[in-house]
Amino acid sequence: MNTESHTSEPSGLDFLVSIIEGRRPQAPISHTLGFYLVAAESGLVVFEGTPGKHLYNPMGTVHGGYLSTLLDSALGSAVLSRLPAGNAYTTAQLSIHLIRPVTADTGTLKATGAAIHVGRTMATAEAKVVGAEDGKLYAHATTTCAVFPVRRS
Numbered sequence: 001m002n003t004e005s006h007t008s009e010p011s012g013l014d015f016l017v018s019i020i021e022g023r024r025p026q027a028p029i030s031h032t033l034g035f036y037l038v039a040a041e042s043g044l045v046v047f048e049g050t051p052g053k054h055l056y057n058p059m060g061t062v063h064g065g066y067l068s069t070l071l072d073s074a075l076g077s078a079v080l081s082r083l084p085a086g087n088a089y090t091t092a093q094l095s096i097h098l099i100r101p102v103t104a105d106t107g108t109l110k111a112t113g114a115a116i117h118v119g120r121t122m123a124t125a126e127a128k129v130v131g132a133e134d135g136k137l138y139a140h141a142t143t144t145c146a147v148f149p150v151r152r153s
Contacts, residue, residue, distance in 0.1 A: 009150075012083035016040040027073070035070050035111070037077060043115040045077040048132065050108045062102035067129060067139045071096055074113030074127040075143040082118040086150055089123060093144040099137050108132040123147050 010018065018024040019037050030036050035049025047070060057063040072094055079089050102109070113127035128140040 009085040011085050012080035012087070013040060013042055014085075016045065016077060016081055029069060029073070033066055033069060035073070035109075037073075040077065040081050043078060043082050043118075045074055045081055045113045047074050047077075047111040047113075048108055049111075051102055051104060051106065053104045056104075060103070062104075062106075064096075064098050067098060067102065068094070068096050068141075070109070070111045070129060071113075071127050071139060071141040072143070074111040075125045075141060076113075076145060078113035078115040078125040078127070079118055079123040079143075079145045079147075082115050082123075083147065087147060088150045089145040089147050091143055092146045094141065095143070096139060096141040098139045102138055106131060106138070107134070109138060119147065121147050 017040055019026055020040060026036050035047050038048050039046040049070060051062045051066055055062045055066045072091060076089060076091060109129050110132045111127055111129045113125055116124045116126060123145040126142045129138045130136060131138060
């Protein structure tokens, strides 16, 4: 289904689909941390990444910031997938629960974000990170996002 409006700007879902299809680049942070948007539909997105030792903290596990950024990306993109053309969002609140340590041996992680409520000025979403191979829950999170119209000059 094409959700693109009659304006020159795509809907949030069309924008995300264009990234998956390679018509737009993945976000620069995706390349830095090695996770990528792989699926999107209205209200639901999936990112995948394989953490390595370059993401370790001094204790020899993947830094919590990696999971935080992965979750924030899934949460925000889930909200974006429901926004009409001409609207944007920013994270206003982020709550994360890190359940178990991640190492380079954990393998590929899958972050799934789901929009719960997307209104005119406020949106909420939830996300979880599970091991693609072991199915274990590694982290979960919720967010509140401020929604606003994009003004172009």
